[in-house]
Amino acid sequence: MNSLKKFPDKFIADLKAIINPRDFVTDEEKIKPSLTDWVGYADGKSSLMLTPRNTEEVSGILKLCSNYKIPIVPQGGNTGSVAGAIPNGEIILNMTKMNSIREINPNDYTVTVDAGCILEKIHELAIESNRFFPLSIGSQGTCTIGGNISTNAGGISVLKYGNMRDLVLGLEVVLPNGEIWNGLRRLRKDNTGYALKHIFMGAEGTLGIITAACLRLFPEITEKATAFASLRNLDSCVDLLELLRTEGGDSLSSYELIPDIGLDIAITYGEEIIEPLSKRYQWNVIIEFSGTKNDGAAKLNLENTLNTAIENGIILDAIIANSLKQANSIWKIRKAIVEYQPRLGGEIKHDVAVPISNVPEFIKEANDAVRRVIPDIRPVAYGHIGDGNIHYNVCPPLEYDHVSFKEKTEEIHKAVYDIAFKFGGSFAAEHGVGVVKKNEMLRYKSETEINLMKLIKISIDPNQIMNPGKVLENKKY
Numbered sequence: 001m002n003s004l005k006k007f008p009d010k011f012i013a014d015l016k017a018i019i020n021p022r023d024f025v026t027d028e029e030k031i032k033p034s035l036t037d038w039v040g041y042a043d044g045k046s047s048l049m050l051t052p053r054n055t056e057e058v059s060g061i062l063k064l065c066s067n068y069k070i071p072i073v074p075q076g077g078n079t080g081s082v083a084g085a086i087p088n089g090e091i092i093l094n095m096t097k098m099n100s101i102r103e104i105n106p107n108d109y110t111v112t113v114d115a116g117c118i119l120e121k122i123h124e125l126a127i128e129s130n131r132f133f134p135l136s137i138g139s140q141g142t143c144t145i146g147g148n149i150s151t152n153a154g155g156i157s158v159l160k161y162g163n164m165r166d167l168v169l170g171l172e173v174v175l176p177n178g179e180i181w182n183g184l185r186r187l188r189k190d191n192t193g194y195a196l197k198h199i200f201m202g203a204e205g206t207l208g209i210i211t212a213a214c215l216r217l218f219p220e221i222t223e224k225a226t227a228f229a230s231l232r233n234l235d236s237c238v239d240l241l242e243l244l245r246t247e248g249g250d251s252l253s254s255y256e257l258i259p260d261i262g263l264d265i266a267i268t269y270g271e272e273i274i275e276p277l278s279k280r281y282q283w284n285v286i287i288e289f290s291g292t293k294n295d296g297a298a299k300l301n302l303e304n305t306l307n308t309a310i311e312n313g314i315i316l317d318a319i320i321a322n323s324l325k326q327a328n329s330i331w332k333i334r335k336a337i338v339e340y341q342p343r344l345g346g347e348i349k350h351d352v353a354v355p356i357s358n359v360p361e362f363i364k365e366a367n368d369a370v371r372r373v374i375p376d377i378r379p380v381a382y383g384h385i386g387d388g389n390i391h392y393n394v395c396p397p398l399e400y401d402h403v404s405f406k407e408k409t410e411e412i413h414k415a416v417y418d419i420a421f422k423f424g425g426s427f428a429a430e431h432g433v434g435v436v437k438k439n440e441m442l443r444y445k446s447e448t449e450i451n452l453m454k455l456i457k458i459s460i461d462p463n464q465i466m467n468p469g470k471v472l473e474n475k476k477y
């Protein structure tokens, strides 16, 4: 109980009247996993975690927090990459117990779910109704829909289906004063003034608690064709994408860049990953075509398109998976890069986006820039280039001192982000800002944008209790 002495007694008593004792967590061991993130950016602290089970409880908690001006940090699966869900002494509002499916409407192609639902559960539910929910990210077994919406998550299907923002029809949000906004509409068309739902999407929990969402579903995918192809050179990635789009149309669902060093990481450290081609090339891509007919058209189309690409000299070699096992082995290459890259002596990460046609120039210029900071640095540029998103991570030279490498972090960040900015790009493509990229917000966002954001923040959360110090500095505007 001592750990709660910083809170007024009456506040604690009123909280306990709102939620079940099981959902009022003070046990340090139970809170511990919520204080660190998987990237190792954060070392948080909190003495109280609340795990509400319904919207009314969230509303009661926020009303109390607002009255007492006590800040909270919303948390879903805690898989975020920018320390946005990590508390710095605040109360944690963990949403994972709010995980019911409220309604599925196959005819409307919609599903309405609580915000704490795990993403993978939505995938499974959609398939049971012969439908498809397309958001696909490496953390899908742990991350929640509320976290996906709050970070506007991306992933490997954005080029066909869009970001999380594009997959949400309606939201239910508890505002910082406890008021419940029921915007759970199932409409494709609704031009009734300001699109309020968009303010809460990508807001990283700084404006309110998303308690439920109505999501778009799509026809079930019954056929997939996966290929691993080696590019003639980096510039060819744009030509190949153009060809795949022209020939594949709507079938093209993923297009991911894999550099040779990434393949090396995957083969060296990953499990059950088979060398995809007999020879290694510097730049490669994973391509996926998908369809709803199960008539072999996706595979045939991909095969014909890759033959054309070889004839045109855009690619040098390619393999199309002949079995699910082979397809999984190809996708494991992509996943293994995320997991095992730190084994190369650490990494400095960048989640940037540039216009697709600038991807090759961006990578080349960024490579030159980081090599000016540390000559033998090892860039690992990979990821969702089908939508212009590059995970431009760098590892230290062999035998390089870990501490000296970390000391260069800011210099390397600036070198990379300056180049993305030069191409009209973004320093935070799909992971958000959190606490990690607040400096970049001030450096690269215009004063007009920052001021508008501050105006929105202060008008919705005048007591600034929502996720303080994330995205924007927490101060009186």
Ligand SMILES: Cc1cc2nc3c(=O)[nH]c(=O)nc-3n(C[C@H](O)[C@H](O)[C@H](O)COP(=O)(O)OP(=O)(O)OC[C@H]3O[C@@H](n4cnc5c(N)ncnc54)[C@H](O)[C@@H]3O)c2cc1C
Pocket (backbone or CB within 6 Å): 038, 073, 074, 075, 076, 077, 078, 079, 080, 081, 083, 084, 085, 095, 115, 116, 136, 137, 138, 139, 142, 143, 144, 145, 146, 147, 148, 149, 150, 151, 152, 153, 154, 155, 156, 204, 205, 206, 208, 209, 210, 211, 338, 430, 431, 434, 467, 470
């Ligand atoms: C292996 C791996 C692969 C990944 N791949 C991708 C990828 O391809 N694309 C991608 O975009 N991301 C990726 N991520 C990052 C991460 O999974 C996403 O950012 C995800 O959307 C976070 O969801 P979460 O439930 O874990 O949210 P959390 O990490 O718990 O929270 C993220 C942010 O949302 C806020 N928040 C959470 N729930 C709510 C709510 N109900 N209401 C209001 N605010 C809330 C938090 O305060 C925080 O600011 C990956 C992460 C891992 C570990």
